[in-house]
Structures are given as structure tokens and as C-alpha cells.
Amino acid sequence: MRNIYIVVALIFSVVLYSCQDDKKSENKNKISNVKKTPPPVKEYGYVLDNYQVVRDTIKSGDSFGAIMDANGVSRGDVFRISEKVMDTFNPAKIIAGKPYTILKTKDTSATVKAFIYENDRINYTVIDLNDTINAYTAKKPVTIKRKFASGVITSSLSGAMDNEGLSIALTDKIADIYRWKIDFFKIQKGDQFKLIYNEKYINDTVYAGIENIEAAVLTHYKNPYFAFEYGNDSISGYAKYYDEEANSLQSFFLKAPLKFSRISSRYTKRRFHPVQKRWKAHKGTDYAAPTGTPIWSTADGVVIKSSYTSGNGNYVKVRHNDKYTTQYLHMSKRNVKVGQRVKQGDVIGFVGSTGLATGPHVCYRFWVYGEQVDPYKQDLPSSEPLKEILKPDYFVFIEKLKSELDSIPFKKIPNKIL
The missing domain is CATH 2.70.70.10 (Glucose Permease (Domain IIA))
Structure with a gap:
């Protein structure tokens, strides 16, 4: 009799677990069949899913009025918009090649609600027409990525940078930094460089250029030329660079009247x-x-x-x-x-x-x-040196940068140019 109870209990357990497994499987199928709602696409401060989106590029001969007219905005409204936004955006000065985006309502009227003009890859101007006419400038989200590089010159500075997969913009910045100290027309095969620099990325993925060069060293005729960014010129606003002894890299005269020749x-x-x-x-x-x-x-x-x-x-x-x-x-x-x-x-x-x-x-x-x-x-004059009062702070500031530069290995000089 006892054995019969055991058999019945086992059968009951098997049925119970089987039902639970079926329910779990059914629930999984229900979950898998539920479609995930994608996150809304947001750009320029607008949820694009709420609009008809027109993207195009200013063409030669285009005018703001003609573009708006082609998208259903009357000439009278174009005039009122132009008058209202003139202090922020001059419609007469749109440039061929610049991208723009128009946002329209999704109903049959397709009323224009915004015109966005891209001044450059990062900055843009918005003409918002939702409630009142309003214009403002803004920036795309930009992240900065810190990078290190090293290379050896076998023909030219630009060629060496290209060999390392570095941008021409970085080449130009290096040339600008050293144009007072190094004659790039006398650049030598076997000269080497190391860099610490920052690149800009839009939305963390789209490359948007060089932010700055924090530190560099370029060996020329086997002499190291250090450059550390420290402060800005009070007139031009451009970054100033000094060497490891706080001497300015800038001079009264440039080494040459043009670049890369x-x-x-x-x-x-x-x-x-x-x-x-x-x-x-x-x-x-x-x-x-x-x-x-x-x-x-x-x-x-x-x-x-x-x-x-x-x-x-x-x-x-x-x-x-x-x-x-x-x-x-x-x-x-x-x-x-x-x-x-x-x-x-x-x-x-x-x-x-x-x-x-x-x-x-x-x-x-x-x-x-x-x-x-x-x-x-000629023994030509240098530019104004770093003030004595700033030197203690400068030496502390560059200590870590110099250590980082020292830790970057120089690229090996090919045997054919040794």
C-alpha cells in the first residue's frame, strides 16, 4: 500500500513540473513576442520622430527664401522670419556646401516648424517656428579623446604623420607649434617625434578634428625640441608653447614665409x-x-x-x-x-x-x-619670455607631461636612413 502512495506522489510531481515548464515556456514566448520600442531619435534638441525631416545641402545659387518657399513657407513669412532672426542668423549669408535640416508637421499641411543650419561640423543655428519666431546657436555633443603618437621622418613631416595614420590637421598643428624653432625645409631623414594630443568626436563616434596638442618632442639633428602648451596669447587667443626650460617657442620672426615647400x-x-x-x-x-x-x-x-x-x-x-x-x-x-x-x-x-x-x-x-x-x-630676437612669477607653476605643470612623453617609445629609425 505504501508503494502505491509513492508511485502516485511521483506521478503527481511529474505532472506538476511539466505544467510549470509549459507555463514558463508560454511566458517566454509572450515576452519574446513583445516588440521593444526603440528610443526616440533626438537631434538639435528635437525629437525627430514627431516631424517630417528634410535634409539637404545648400547649393550654389540657393537662397534662404527659395529654400523656404520650396517647403511651403510664403514670401511674406520668409520676410518676417528674416527680419526677426537677423541678429543671430543672416539668411543672406548662407554658404554653398553647408548642410541644413527642415522639420515639418506630420499632418497634410506639412507646416515648417524649424530650420537648422550647420555652421560647421559642431556648431549649428536653429530657427524655431513652433510658437514664436526664435533663433539661437548651439553645439552638437562633443567628447574629447586623449591620444598618444610616435613617428620617424623618412621623407617629410606630412609623410611621417601619414605613415602613422595621423591626420593632416595634426601635421599642420605641429608645423605651427615649431615654425619659429625648426626650419621644416631642412627637416632630416631620421628625425623623430612624440605627441600627446586630444581629438574631438561628435556623439562620441564622428571625428571632428584636433582639439589641441598638450605636449610634443621633435628630435632635429639629434637635438630634442620640447613643446608644452601653457596659457594663451592675450591678443590672438592662440595657445602658447614653451620648452622644458620655460623658454618660449615663439620668436619675433617665423623661420619661413610659407608652409611645407x-x-x-x-x-x-x-x-x-x-x-x-x-x-x-x-x-x-x-x-x-x-x-x-x-x-x-x-x-x-x-x-x-x-x-x-x-x-x-x-x-x-x-x-x-x-x-x-x-x-x-x-x-x-x-x-x-x-x-x-x-x-x-x-x-x-x-x-x-x-x-x-x-x-x-x-x-x-x-x-x-x-x-x-x-x-x-641673423641672431633674431625671441618673443616675450614666460614671466618669472609663473615659472614655478609651469615646471610643476609640465612634470607629468614630460614623464608621459618619456614613457612613449620612439619609433625605430629604418636601417636604410641610418
């Missing part, structure tokens, strides 16, 4: 002129570069000549002070006028081959107290 002819008292076919002094330094390459003023000053002659072609002359004057010849186009004040690095013209020139280049000439000299043999 080659010296095709140096200052000499005897050179065979390629056009005049005779021996004569060449009291300038020729930088060969593609036509249209921007030419910089190598120091602050006042334009005292902006003209054309048969020999010089288009040329500009800048007086920096009572001691120094510079001149820039053979431009395709001049970009300044006589009497205009220029800052170091301002674009004063563009490379060309006007005048007595066989190809596109700029002839850079340099005067000291009215005498033409070779600028690369």
Missing part, C-alpha cells in the same frame, strides 16, 4: 640668373611651392609696398620696426594694401610666378637697418 635658391652674392642668363647676386631666399600657396608675413608690421614691377612681379614689403624689413616677390595675387597693419602669420599674398620667374615660388628678402642680408645668418 622647398628652398629652390638661397641668398648668395653670385648666382646664374635663370631668366636673365647672367651671373649676379641673389639677395633673397626662394621657396618653391604650388601656385596659390598662402604667403605669411614673418612678423608683425606695417605694409609699406604692395605693387607690381616687371622684375618683382606682384610683391609686398613690410616694415616691422626701425631695424627690420621684409619683402615677398612673384606673387600670383596680393592680399594687403599699403598702410595696413599685419600680424605675424597673416596671409599677405599667394605664391605665383609673376615678374622674372621661371616657376611658382616666393622670393623672401630681408633688411637690417636698410642693408639686405641673409635672414638665416
